[in-house]
Amino acid sequence: MTPDEANPVLELDETVHQRIRLGILTVLAETPECTFTAVRDQLQLSDGNLSRHLRVLEEAGLVGIRKAYEGRKPCTWLTLTRDGRTALRRELTALEHLVTRLRATDPLSG
């Protein structure tokens, strides 16, 4: 791997790559619709922290948020949008490039 080749991190989009947002998108990719509490618990987040990152993802058009009632209980449903799926797929490809490059780096391969 020569230093002249474009570094794989240049392919990464911070909106998607950020650790918690990447986690949210990963969870949503695995289930067609997922509640706020399910995502929060799986990623071990506070309500506030999850809300903050959901706002970024919603503004970028990557996640849809739908509030509804289940009986008398309010419930927040989250879905990955088509753009969200595309963005996650792009991140995945970039991460694979990065992993391949790092694995080819001698002192890390051991």
Add this chain to the structure above:
Amino acid sequence: MTPDEANPVLELDETVHQRIRLGILTVLAETPECTFTAVRDQLQLSDGNLSRHLRVLEEAGLVGIRKAYEGRKPCTWLTLTRDGRTALRRELTALEHLVTRLRATDPLSG
């Protein structure tokens, strides 16, 4: 992959995972010592942006910074510390888990 399994993003450390810092560590892993300008150019950063992230990495003990003169020209040398190498190796393992999990996610595998 069941939702009960720990999400791979929980293994990620934000100090290392952040896009630019991950890029810096990747470049430094590939060369025993690397100048400030070489890293800056390969990652297409401004001086200020690179300095800011180097400070975070230096404070975490992941990168060493050594200022010296090459003839009359001041030069900043950057090295990955032993802890930096360990942290990058850990990030790499976590990314591999994430990639494997995402590749197993049906709507993304196509």
